[in-house]
Amino acid sequence: MEKINVSMKVNGKEESLKVEPRTLLVHALREHLEYTGAHIGCSSSHCGACTIDMNGKSVKSCTVFAPQAEGAEILTVEGIGSPDKLHALQEMFKEHHGLQCGYCTPGMIMRSYRFLQENPNPTEEEVRFGISGNLCRCTGYQNIVKSIMAAASKIRDEANVEKKEIA
Amino acid sequence: MDDVKIPSSEERKSALSGLGTSRKRVEDARFTQGKGNYVDDIKLKGMLFGDFVRSPVAHARVKNIDTSAALALPGVHAVLTAADLEPLGLHWMPTLAGDKQMVLADGKVLFQGQEVAFVVGDDRYAVADGVSLVEVEYDELPVVTDPFKAELKDAPILREDIADQKEGAHGARRHPNHIFTWEAGEKEETNKVLDEAEVVADEMVYYHRTHPCPLETCGCVASMDKVNGKLTVWGTFQAPHAVRTVASLISSIPEHNIRIISPDIGGGFGNKVGVYPGYICSIVASIVTGVPIKWVEDRMDNLMATAFARDYWMHGKISATKDGKITGLWCHTTADHGAFDACADPTKFPAGFMNICTGSYDIPVAYLAVDGVYTNKAPGGVAYRCSFRVTEASYFIERMIEVLASKLGMDSAELRSKNFIKKEQFPYTSALGWEYDSGDYHQAWEKAMTSVNYKQLREDQKKQLQLFKEGKSRKLMGIGLSHFTEIVGAGPVKNCDILGLGMFDACEIRIHPTGSAIARLGTISQGQGHATTFAQILASEIGIPASDITLEEGDTDTAPYGLGTYGSRSTPVAGAATAMAGRKIRAKAQMIAAYLLEVHDDDVEWDVDRFSVKGAPEKFKTMKEIAFASYNQAIPGVEPGLEAVSYYDPPNMTYPNGAYVVVMEIDVDTGVSDIKKVYALDDCGTRINPMIIEGQVHGGLTEALAISMGQEIAYDEQGNVMTGTLMDFFIPTAWETPTYETDYTETPSPHHPIGAKGVGESPNVGGVSAFSNAVHDAFKPFGLTQAHMPHDHWRVWKIAKDLGLHN
Numbered sequence: 003m004e005k006i007n008v009s010m011k012v013n014g015k016e017e018s019l020k021v022e023p024r025t026l027l028v029h030a031l032r033e034h035l036e037y038t039g040a041h042i043g044c045s046s047s048h049c050g051a052c053t054i055d056m057n058g059k060s061v062k063s064c065t066v067f068a069p070q071a072e073g074a075e076i077l078t079v080e081g082i083g084s085p086d087k088l089h090a091l092q093e094m095f096k097e098h099h100g101l102q103c104g105y106c107t108p109g110m111i112m113r114s115y116r117f118l119q120e121n122p123n124p125t126e127e128e129v130r131f132g133i134s135g136n137l138c139r140c141t142g143y144q145n146i147v148k149s150i151m152a153a154a155s156k157i158r159d160e161a162n163v164e165k166k167e168i169a
Numbered sequence: 170m171d172d173v174k175i176p177s178s179e180e181r182k183s184a185l186s187g188l189g190t191s192r193k194r195v196e197d198a199r200f201t202q203g204k205g206n207y208v209d210d211i212k213l214k215g216m217l218f219g220d221f222v223r224s225p226v227a228h229a230r231v232k233n234i235d236t237s238a239a240l241a242l243p244g245v246h247a248v249l250t251a252a253d254l255e256p257l258g259l260h261w262m263p264t265l266a267g268d269k270q271m272v273l274a275d276g277k278v279l280f281q282g283q284e285v286a287f288v289v290g291d292d293r294y295a296v297a298d299g300v301s302l303v304e305v306e307y308d309e310l311p312v313v314t315d316p317f318k319a320e321l322k323d324a325p326i327l328r329e330d331i332a333d334q335k336e337g338a339h340g341a342r343r344h345p346n347h348i349f350t351w352e353a354g355e356k357e358e359t360n361k362v363l364d365e366a367e368v369v370a371d372e373m374v375y376y377h378r379t380h381p382c383p384l385e386t387c388g389c390v391a392s393m394d395k396v397n398g399k400l401t402v403w404g405t406f407q408a409p410h411a412v413r414t415v416a417s418l419i420s421s422i423p424e425h426n427i428r429i430i431s432p433d434i435g436g437g438f439g440n441k442v443g444v445y446p447g448y449i450c451s452i453v454a455s456i457v458t459g460v461p462i463k464w465v466e467d468r469m470d471n472l473m474a475t476a477f478a479r480d481y482w483m484h485g486k487i488s489a490t491k492d493g494k495i496t497g498l499w500c501h502t503t504a505d506h507g508a509f510d511a512c513a514d515p516t517k518f519p520a521g522f523m524n525i526c527t528g529s530y531d532i533p534v535a536y537l538a539v540d541g542v543y544t545n546k547a548p549g550g551v552a553y554r555c556s557f558r559v560t561e562a563s564y565f566i567e568r569m570i571e572v573l574a575s576k577l578g579m580d581s582a583e584l585r586s587k588n589f590i591k592k593e594q595f596p597y598t599s600a601l602g603w604e605y606d607s608g609d610y611h612q613a614w615e616k617a618m619t620s621v622n623y624k625q626l627r628e629d630q631k632k633q634l635q636l637f638k639e640g641k642s643r644k645l646m647g648i649g650l651s652h653f654t655e656i657v658g659a660g661p662v663k664n665c666d667i668l669g670l671g672m673f674d675a676c677e678i679r680i681h682p683t684g685s686a687i688a689r690l691g692t693i694s695q696g697q698g699h700a701t702t703f704a705q706i707l708a709s710e711i712g713i714p715a716s717d718i719t720l721e722e723g724d725t726d727t728a729p730y731g732l733g734t735y736g737s738r739s740t741p742v743a744g745a746a747t748a749m750a751g752r753k754i755r756a757k758a759q760m761i762a763a764y765l766l767e768v769h770d771d772d773v774e775w776d777v778d779r780f781s782v783k784g785a786p787e788k789f790k791t792m793k794e795i796a797f798a799s800y801n802q803a804i805p806g807v808e809p810g811l812e813a814v815s816y817y818d819p820p821n822m823t824y825p826n827g828a829y830v831v832v833m834e835i836d837v838d839t840g841v842s843d844i845k846k847v848y849a850l851d852d853c854g855t856r857i858n859p860m861i862i863e864g865q866v867h868g869g870l871t872e873a874l875a876i877s878m879g880q881e882i883a884y885d886e887q888g889n890v891m892t893g894t895l896m897d898f899f900i901p902t903a904w905e906t907p908t909y910e911t912d913y914t915e916t917p918s919p920h921h922p923i924g925a926k927g928v929g930e931s932p933n934v935g936g937v938s939a940f941s942n943a944v945h946d947a948f949k950p951f952g953l954t955q956a957h958m959p960h961d962h963w964r965v966w967k968i969a970k971d972l973g974l975h976n
Contacts, residue, residue: 003294022294029293038210039203041435043384044468048895051384079203092201096193099864103696104200105384105435111201134902137895139384139436140696142867143903 013081030068039079050136053109079108100149102140187709191860222286224278227545227888229307239302244295267338268510279508282473287450316505319542348541353524359536362497366488378480385435388465391451408733431723437695439551476549512550521557524601528566535600554933567938617828649831649943653935658741674743675729680811684793685717691731710751712778737927746817748922753813823926829939840966850912854926873936
């Protein structure tokens with residue numbers, strides 16, 4: 003099958019790759035660009051292990067063709083923090099035992115990342131509904147919910163401090 | 170010098186993050202940053218992909234396989250069929266249960282999704298194109314999906330390869346579709362007790378077929394290095410060392426030339442214990458093509474073809490006196506094993522530890538028989554988040570207790586309490602032959618009943634029932650109770666082996682000159698957090714902070730031999746090996762310390778992280794100092810260095826136990842259940858890391874919720890899998906998962922070096938019964954005695970309908 007050029011911005015970096023048009027975005031990210039954070043659990047949009055952020059929306063990258071991401075801004079779990087400065091979600095998932103085998107974690111964190119921008123001050127129930135497109139087989143979600151609530155609070159606190167500093 | 174205050178023992182102890190601390194997990198840094206290393210993340214130079222052509226039908230002769238169109242496709246490098254594997258003797262492979270299984274269809278197919286041909290190509294896409302071009306001609310045969318019809322006289326013969334064999338791996342076979350009959354206990358004595366009993370309850374309890382469905386599917390990368398003659402396989406292996414031995418035995422590659430590596434594993438739950446055709450085909454394809462081959466199954470492959478769990482039809486009879494003292498238990502189980510017997514049980518236990526089915530109760534006499542049969546379904550029968558067949562056993566007895574309570578007109582909480590094995594009876598030998606190590610069931614039960622305010626719950630239930638009867642509500646309340654006893658930590662080499670490999674486990678420790686350490690184990694974590702918790706065990710044993718101890722598992726070239734992680738055996742067996750290896754380190758450290766302090770070995774004593782002179786605690790040598798000395802001083806009679814290895818053969822199994830309560834409200838018109846409360850009290854002996862224990866309990870309860878309330882592998886009469894995607898196969902989301910209350914009692918195991926029993930699987934064992942009992946309990950006032958799982962909305966609606974509650 004003839005290959006086509008696709009360009010996208012991944013974690014702030016311009017990337018260009020040559021793929022068959024039928025290449026799924028998750029394969030483009032994992033195999034061509036070597037961002038292996040997003041995982042494949044079902045290839046059918048049910049499990050959410052491949053969740054990434056695309057143009058400011060949560061997307062299950064196993065059901066998007068790479069060419070559909072032409073020109074898109076992509077954010078993966080590798081791009082939201084650094085070993086020296088973890089994102090609040092990464093920190094709180096560690097703090098509250100929000101993961102076990104780690105396979106759902108990148109997708110779960112990326113969904114939460116977007117969810118907390120959609121709803122910065124959620125109730126526990128809203129968190130549960132907000133992440134219900136992402137499956138976890140290990141944790142029973144209780145500590146994931148706890149982690150997200152804690153991260154939400156941390157992000158809000160940091161934002162308040164920033165506001166005060168500006169004022 | 171005198172001014173320098175020596176930190177107290179307590180202060181030094183807390184600096185270790187040893188046993189009993191909720192140490193944060195060391196694994197999480199990489200997992201939260203997308204830097205885990207799972208099989209599908211592995212990318213080797215020149216690597217090709219492989220995938221299967223699978224059978225669309227459940228039973229057929231394979232008349233012809235035409236690979237020419239696939240092979241003509243650019244990007245496809247090879248197509249393997251049974252004919253290609255036969256000269257190598259690899260078209261069939263041994264199963265862990267002493268049976269054999271087709272690697273690729275050899276003349277016929279026996280279940281839908283069975284592996285027929287293996288296509289190798291440039292990438293997943295080229296391989297998918299190739300798979301679609303392989304033309305297979307099937308001649309369909311009659312299908313057996315009902316295990317009770319497998320042994321009929323005119324039943325189609327499934328396994329023609331062994332149709333004439335009257336003896337199987339587990340004794341006599343009476344029909345071509347019969348695998349084994351396994352018995353335990355006293356048949357005649359039990360029948361006599363039942364015949365003479367004042368009360369007998371008789372019920373068929375079905376534990377349906379389901380699947381462990383880890384979020385990461387099974388897969389591997391096989392790489393045959395022909396220059397050095399070395400085969401390396403990275404794979405989703407819960408038992409890497411056993412895989413190496415099996416691979417050597419069936420491929421005749423010498424074992425020292427095989428290296429098996431389990432990288433990070435995305436959940437296992439028993440699904441990744443067995444050996445699958447994908448592994449064999451990848452290895453063969455790597456040998457044939459000379460380059461590494463990756464095979465990763467997709468979700469449908471996983472649900473349709475890799476190891477299922479349960480599928481036990483358990484017919485039970487339980488007898489008691491009129492006042493509720495249990496006198497005997499009888500069970501006959503029909504076990505549907507699918508097309509090949511690929512259970513992952515210790516050799517001598519073809520029905521696993523189903524003979525733990527007397528549960529937590531002091532039952533004087535019992536008898537169990539299990540008949541295994543072949544059907545046109547996928548092979549497996551693995552322990553899905555439980556020890557071998559223990560969830561089945563626990564579900565059986567906990568349903569029988571409820572059925573008996575109904576018959577006696579007695580509260581089932583009281584019936585349990587009346588029949589629990591008493592604290593002073595431990596160690597207790599059950600009627601079916603197990604020696605329970607320790608427990609205090611009454612204490613746990615009373616704590617549970619008080620915590621949930623059981624009396625009040627029954628009052629609330631009565632009120633709700635009254636409202637229902639008066640037509641003021643369409644909801645019923647159900648209270649599900651369960652008390653379980655697990656049997657884990659397989660196991661003593663004298664009676665536990667898999668393919669002749671004794672089920673010990675091992676730990677090897679090296680203390681570095683600067684006082685930090687590496688420990689390697691024969692197990693492999695799939696999310697349990699071994700790198701965190703085993704370091705805690707060691708920290709307490711050798712006085713080195715857990716944060717200074719690296720844990721490594723899963724590489725057979727570096728880790729000591731062990732039988733892997735499943736059946737909650739890591740803590741009871743490898744955890745014990747870790748403690749014992751630590752004690753060897755300490756014994757040598759004692760000699761070094763005594764030498765350095767210029768006193769006799771017996772004149773120093775261990776104090777958290779150091780040896781000090783008895784009666785003079787200010788004279789001491791810390792483990793760190795001792796470690797350095799072991800590398801730089803010539804100590805008479807002591808070898809340099811500080812290393813130890815322990816191979817631990819457990820003297821007995823461990824017996825975790827617990828008391829669970831589930832409260833739910835059921836809408837009789839929709840069948841929808843609303844879970845109001847889940848209380849789980851676990852006694853796993855010594856608690857290594859309470860945070861991780863709690864996390865394990867949450868996860869296991871959620872799997873129990875899934876299994877009992879909706880998850881199943883269902884087949885139609887033609888043997889088509891009806892639940893082969895995550896659209897049909899129920900996995901609860903955060904939305905329908907309740908919030909759990911956890912609790913504990915702590916009764917250490919007397920024979921385990923640190924008293925730990927294991928916990929990861931307890932919540933699945935206790936949880937399934939509690940959820941299911943709650944559903945039964947809601948409909949009990951209307952005469953329901955037994956309804957088979959899963960209790961999905963439709964089935965619960967149907968219970969209500971059949972009881973006339975919709976009129």
